[in-house]
Amino acid sequence: AQKVTQAQTEISVVEKEDVTLDCVYETRDTTYYLFWYKQPPSGELVFLIRRNSFDEQNEISGRYSWNFQKSTSSFNFTITASQVVDSAVYFCALSNAGNNRKLIWGLGTSLAVNP
């Protein structure tokens, strides 16, 4: 079975706090891909990052960083020094090599960054 779990439904932080969004996935495939998308209140889904199963290097992009750990089947997302503009719903998603381009989505984590 393929599944993505985002256990945190809602998170609320104060501006400049660091926040980590958790993502745990399940798959039996050895080749798979993990994604994070951001959905601000406007509704458009914005692609943030893709990681394939053979690349466990962590990635940093400005205030965003991602920690991929195959041993725990997790692909967590950290925002450093959060800003109000980071307020959005964040989705983690999984794609397997054989599932015909379909994304398996987590339920999303709603992040509110308060001034």
Place this chain on the structure above:
Amino acid sequence: DAMVIQNPRYQVTQFGKPVTLSCSQTLNHNVMYWYQQKSSQAPKLLFHYYDKDFNNEADTPDNFQSRRPNTSFCFLDIRSPGLGDAAMYLCATSRTGTSGTEQYFGPGTRLTVT
């Protein structure tokens, strides 16, 4: 800027009255997707085109149809909208058909059924 465009952004239709949502892209991607997203839920894939090859999801109701007349445009037709079809409809594209390719989304069309 290359992008995915959806029109209209907001659509109101009456119960049972056919409606068409449109999507266009300037990314020259060969895969186009239609998703339905209801409040506080993840997007749900309805169908997608790989070039002209149509791929329907098993649980997509027959009420939903799609057309892709050329690479740039894709349409979602809802033949007889019900109240349960009120949702955000998202169009997405990807560069290739491989599973590891990220999808790029348009701003969505919010459909209201009265």
